[in-house]
Amino acid sequence: MNSVAIRLIVFACVFGGALFGMFLRGVLPEHQLSADSKDTVRIGMGLIGTLTALVLGLLIASAKNFYDTQSSELTEMSAKIVLLDRVLAHYGPETKEDRDLLQSAVARMLDGLWPKDHGQHPQMVPTAAGGEILYDKIQELSPKNDIQRSLQAQALNMGIDLGKMRWMMFEQAGSFISIPLLAMLIFWLAIIFSSFGLFAPSNATSIVTLFVCALSVSGAIFLILEMYSPFQGVMQISSAPLRDALAHLGQ
DSSP: OOHHHHHHHHHHHHHHHHHHHHHHHHHSOGGGGSHHHHHHHHHHHHHHHHHHHHHHHHHHHHHHHHHHHHHHHHHHHHHHHHHHHHHHHHHOGGGHHHHHHHHHHHHHHHHHHSOSSTTSOOOOSOOTTTHHHHHHHHHTOOOOSHHHHHHHHHHHHHHHHHHHHHHHHHHHTTOOOOHHHHHHHHHHHHHHHHHHHHHSOSSHHHHHHHHHHHHHHHHHHHHHHHHTOTTSSTTOOOSHHHHHHHHHTTO
16 A cells, blocks of 8 residues: 555545544534533543654654665765776776676666656565676686786775665665554544544534644654655655766776
């Protein structure tokens, strides 16, 4: 289920809770809505509201941290790709095939992570046609002096680092908000908005206010879900670092 669908479900539950509260206000006997009852509801909703605010804040912070980590890893990987190309270039003309292989691997990575068909899911799984074959090619080099041996060792270390980062990004892509936690958060929000509707006057101003509040809360959850999918949706990580790296390869 995508983030847009989940946002609509959250909005329906939250705003539906507010409307349900307004409905209860009309059917409950007057003594059930006394000042003492209001105070009890306020105390209970204050506790639930505090829990909800804490959980929502933690989810936003966690999602933002995940998004920033993925973006930072992409930028670092792009820089190391250019550096690997320069090391191979300094090795000598015999690395021409290796540099072409690196360039084609980066181009495939770009097409996989940011497919031209927006309806297609990003390809997060690293392929052997990229880093592993390039690593084998670098190992097959026959250095003729100490400088080439040093450059080969540096290139191999960079190849290992790039492979680690690529697989790390793949493993992290499986991160997602806990479904039970999300369900409990929605339940708390529905209860809170039901209490709002229970004591809100039945007029257009109250309904519009509750509508906007429900829209805002569902929007926050939408942003959380979007940040957990940084290579698709409306909050995609920019492909500029990797495209810039590709433009500098082979020079």
